[in-house]
Amino acid sequence: MDSRKEEPALESGTGSFIPADSNESCAPGDDSQDIIRINRITKVFGNAPPLTAVDHVSFSVRRGEIFGLLGPNGAGKSTLIRILTTLMMPTSGTACVDRFDVGRDDERVRAIIGVCPQNSTLDVELTAYENLEFYGNLLNVDRDQLPARIWELLKMVNLSDRAHMPVRTFSGGMRRKLEIVRAFLHYPLILFLDEPTIGLDPEFRREVWQQVARLNTMNTTIILTTHYMDEAEKLCHRIAFMNQGRLVALDTPANLKKIIPTGELVEIGYGNGHYDPGVIPLIQAREAVLGVEVHEQLLRISAKNGSQALPGILDDLEQFGITARSITIRAPSLEDVFIYLTGTGLAGGRTE
Numbered sequence: 255m256d257s258r259k260e261e262p263a264l265e266s267g268t269g270s271f272i273p274a275d276s277n278e279s280c281a282p283g284d285d286s287q288d289i290i291r292i293n294r295i296t297k298v299f300g301n302a303p304p305l306t307a308v309d310h311v312s313f314s315v316r317r318g319e320i321f322g323l324l325g326p327n328g329a330g331k332s333t334l335i336r337i338l339t340t341l342m343m344p345t346s347g348t349a350c351v352d353r354f355d356v357g358r359d360d361e362r363v364r365a366i367i368g369v370c371p372q373n374s375t376l377d378v379e380l381t382a383y384e385n386l387e388f389y390g391n392l393l394n395v396d397r398d399q400l401p402a403r404i405w406e407l408l409k410m411v412n413l414s415d416r417a418h419m420p421v422r423t424f425s426g427g428m429r430r431k432l433e434i435v436r437a438f439l440h441y442p443l444i445l446f447l448d449e450p451t452i453g454l455d456p457e458f459r460r461e462v463w464q465q466v467a468r469l470n471t472m473n474t475t476i477i478l479t480t481h482y483m484d485e486a487e488k489l490c491h492r493i494a495f496m497n498q499g500r501l502v503a504l505d506t507p508a509n510l511k512k513i514i515p516t517g518e519l520v521e522i523g524y525g526n527g528h529y530d531p532g533v534i535p536l537i538q539a540r541e542a543v544l545g546v547e548v549h550e551q552l553l554r555i556s557a558k559n560g561s562q563a564l565p566g567i568l569d570d571l572e573q574f575g576i577t578a579r580s581i582t583i584r585a586p587s588l589e590d591v592f593i594y595l596t597g598t599g600l601a602g603g604r605t606e
Contacts, residue, residue: 280350280359289444289475290315290338295347297333307333309499310347320466320476322490324483324592329496331479332372335446338477339369352443368437372448372479374429378422382413382432385421386439393440407435411465427458434465444475451485463489483588493588497596507588514586514594515544518560520567522553523580530574537570547593554590 280291297308308330315321323331336342338349340360349356351363376385386404395403408414411431421429430450437445447466451459459482466489470476480486486493487507494504503510531548537555538546542563545556557563560583571578586594 280348280355281353287316288314289317289352290477291350292334292338293348293350295334295337295344295349297330297337297342298345306499308337308344311496311499311501312347313494313501313504315475315477316491318470318473318475319491320470320478320489322486322493323477323479323496324481324486324493324588325496328498330499331496332448334496335448335477335479339367339446340364365440366443368440368442368445370434370437370445370447370450372452374433376421376429376433376436379420381418381420382408382424383417385432386436389436390439395440403439407439410468411435411461425458427454427461430454430458430462431465434462434469438469438474441472442474444477445469446477448479449481450478451480451482459485487588495592495595497592502595503591510588510591511586513591514556517585518557518583519586519590520553520555520557520560520564521580521582521584522555522567522571522578523551524553524571524576525551525579527577527579528575530576533570533574533576536573537567540566540570543567545594549593554593 291314292312294310294312295308296306296310299305299307311330311334323334325331333342337344337356338351340356340363343357352366354362354366356363377388380388383404386407387400390400390404391397405414405417408417411434413428413432416424416428421432424432434447434450437447450466451462454462463485466476466478478486478490490507492504492506493510495502495510503513529551534546534548537543537553540563542558543555544558547554555563555567564581564583568578
């Protein structure tokens with residue numbers, strides 16, 4: 255159930271969207287701040303019935319920023335990344351990566367990007383050094399400079415002492431860090447990281463964060479897909495939310511959280527106990543309450559001042575015989591923003 259009192263106008267950050275123009279040149283002006291420009295990209299699979307994975311998406315990515323691409327599974331993030339990295343052709347629309355047109359200048363695009371895919375592609379029988387050496391040869395890195403570059407990257411991720419050990423002996427975190435620097439071996443202008451910390455424990459996640467931030471200080475633009483909201487909020491300068499193939503919002507983390515018209519969220523868990531939906535209109539009628547959602551045995555209430563509104567809300571619950579088993583009052587998160595915009599959590603479950 256979603257009983258909002260008002261729907262805010264959704265505005266993207268300045269310069270986030272670009273006009274549709276099929277004749278756009280990929281050669282930027284001297285003062286261009288954008289390194290990626292996507293213009294009405296659409297990707298349709300099959301024809302019985304057709305599946306639209308990416309639906310007329312347009313936005314730009316600025317040089318040197320960490321840009322987050324967020325959404326539930328099936329939102330179209332990975333398809334869009336495959337298009338930008340020349341692994342897949344769009345059905346329609348155009349994409350510019352620096353000065354090059356995806357689909358016409360693919361070899362030049364590949365020369366300036368690095369990609370760390372979600373699924374590991376390391377050869378676990380080779381050593382860390384051998385994995386980097388093999389990849390460097392594929393990328394035609396100067397053979398005289400390659401050894402020094404390999405040692406530089408291994409040192410960056412604290413793997414120098416494991417350089418000549420088979421990757422199969424590495425932990426998941428070690429493998430992930432090796433894959434990230436492997437993608438950075440040839441000094442790419444743009445680094446694509448697809449779920450770089452999925453499955454890692456908190457300690458290794460923080461180490462990967464540090465590594466990503468360090469790479470970004472080297473004037474590398476980073477495109478990051480992730481399901482971890484704390485990761486996106488900590489690392490990303492701007493974030494694009496995708497849902498069902500469409501772009502639903504794009505702005506800085508701080509501005510995105512302003513979309514929710516409330517200062518606080520009150521979350522009341524009622525567990526497996528009694529619940530009567532008749533309480534919703536009663537809570538909604540309170541002056542301080544802006545919206546009420548019911549999601550997985552949890553009441554999520556938007557309020558102007560959660561602490562002041564809470565006693566009255568608890569009185570309403572008591573009238574309907576509903577017992578509060580947990581109470582949390584907090585500021586809105588990026589996950590809350592996404593749910594507010596779409597009614598869908600980033601894990602994919604819809605609110606009632």
